[in-house]
Amino acid sequence: MQHIHFIAVGGAIMHQLALALHRKGYIVTGSDDEITDPAKSNLAAAELLPAQFGWFPGKITSSVQAVVLGMHAKADNPELLAAKKAGIPVYSFPQYVYEVSKDKKRVVVAGSHGKTTITSMIMHILRLQGMDFDYLVGARVAGFDQSVRLSDAPLIVLEGDEYPASAEERKPKIFFYHPHISVLSGIAWDHINVFPTYDNYFNQFEQYLLGMAEGAKVYYNSEDTEVIRAISTSGGKLAVHPYATPPFHYEDGYPVMETADGNVKVSVFGRHNLLNMRAAIDVCMELGVSEKACFEAIASFMGAARRLEKVKEEPGLLVYRDFAHAPSKLRATLNAVREAYATHHLVACFELHTFSSLNEQFLNEYAGSMDGADDAIVYFSHHALKLKGLPTLDTATVKSYFGREDLIVSDDKEKLEATVRKHISGKDKPVFLLLMSSGTFDGIDWNSVSSHKK
Incomplete structure (x- = not known):
């Protein structure tokens, strides 16, 4: 033992x-x-x-x-x-996961965004097909008791993170999994504390592709120009397959996929999530599941925890939270809500919480990222800055980087609660409150704050 x-x-x-x-x-x-x-x-x-x-x-x-x-x-x-x-022997966790799964077929979902959702979708489809597989995913997924499973299954599905593996091994985690099948979902600069320039960050994905075995299969987002660039420079020895947003239309706020076997209504919304869905279906088809069975299974997928997850619904108000924290994720999430709930007044509240988002050298990347909301609010805490060892920020400086005149920036938890209450009340149409953060807004109870009062 x-x-x-x-x-x-x-x-x-x-x-x-x-x-x-x-x-x-x-x-x-x-x-x-x-x-x-x-x-x-x-x-x-x-x-x-x-x-x-x-x-x-x-x-x-x-x-x-x-x-x-x-x-x-x-x-x-x-x-x-x-x-x-x-x-x-000392291993980082990705090195150890590889050690215990090197005799399995390995599927790795990589990219700056969508990793958790695509991984969760693959897991959901495979579970409903009764397939035996192991997995590692960075969120709670409905139908699964844990986020890591290791057994004697012949297949493992891994969410691949580009963050360094450990203090001993500074290479990205994805370098250690050596996939047979991979997804490359998108490339948008993140983790400025590790990758100080965009070129340095982009190069990690090039190295990831170059490190894969000849003939390994890669499903790549053909709507992302930077992914296409990485594939063109570094994917020459790989079997590459593009994927794109599938045909769909909206009915009552939910997308209806237009498939060869008829329309399929799904429970997650947003073009970026339908794009993620296509990637997951392509991988599952590669693993032997029919396209029809994939669509039948994905119809019941409810989303990974904190990925456009419903917090509360009451007359005149919908409250959702999302893990969005990087600029590209904010834009995608706001566009998704705007498209699905076009008749709602969209109030977006975003917390600067990660090292990158709180770093003034990175803040200019957020220019225009909150423009999709009717009312836009940004929050940060000085405690978070202190914990990350970053210089202090003021609200006027933060506001200047977002490039929106009516943006409200708060650095006080109680004032944030009051601001949100004000902006979700007294509207002449339904309100959609979107909470975006990789943190917790310093523990605010949004079920309490979000009471809709006219």
């Missing part, structure tokens, strides 16, 4: 990988200097929560056969140093 130790076990994917190995029968131990929910509760339920927070080199015993190192752990971590001194 293998003993695997996790350094920084409290990470969103790290703890899910630990749980997956525990279910597989491995001995799993771990450490972290802080663990919050849901990881804390999940690990406690499996009796894997460390008794004390912190780093303890004594946990690196002779019984440990491998160490999985999370991105949160620094290069001078005492447990990491102890493992290296003892000659114990």
Whole structure:
């Protein structure tokens, strides 16, 4: 029985990988200097929560056969140093996932946006087809009890992240999966703290394609000029297949796909999501599922957690939240809502939360990104800036980068709540409140704030 130790076990994917190995029968131990929910509760339920927070080199015993190192752990971590001194193999989580899946057929969904949704759609279709497969996805998906599964299945579906693998291994996670089948969904600059220029960021995808085995299949977004450029420069030895937005029309706010076997009404909306759907269907067809069966299955897909997820509905008001945080994601999400709910008054509220979005060197990328909303609100907290070690910002500076005169920028949680209440009240047509963030707006209870009062 293998003993695997996790350094920084409290990470969103790290703890899910630990749980997956525990279910597989491995001995799993771990450490972290802080663990919050849901990881804390999940690990406690499996009796894997460390008794004390912190780093303890004594946990690196002779019984440990491998160490999985999370991105949160620094290069001078005492447990990491102890493992290296003892000659114990140290893996980043993508390296370890490859180790336990190198005999499987590997599907990897890569790109700046749409990864979680496409991966979730593939999983949904395969589950309804009764196929046995493992997976790793960065969100909660309906029909699945966990976000990582490792078993004896012959196939694994992986959401591929371009962020560095660990403090020991600075290459992007996607470099380590070596897919047989891949999706390249889009390329738009992100992670400025790691990739300081767009050219540097773009090159990661070129290197990803160049590192794939000859003849590997890549389904690429033919509506993204930067994806096309990457395929043209680096996809020569690969079997490349373009995909595009399928024919559809809207009925009562929901898209109806126009297929060869008739119309199929789906539960997710927005051109970008229908584009994602086409990518997922193409992959599933490559795995042996008929196109008709794919469309039948996708009709019941409700979306991944926090990806255009409904928060609340009451007369005259719809509230949705979305994980959108990069400029291209804001534009796509706003366009989706505008197209599906053309008769609604669209109030968009966006939180600057990531390192890139809070960095003044990157803020000019957001120019025009909130123009699709009737009322646009941007929020940031000085606490988030401090946590990320970034210089302070003021509301006027932030506003100047978005290029919208009537944009409201707030750096106060209570004022934000009051502003949102004001803008969703007293309208002469239904209101759609769209909340966009990779964070939590400092814990605001939107079910309470969003009460529609005239």
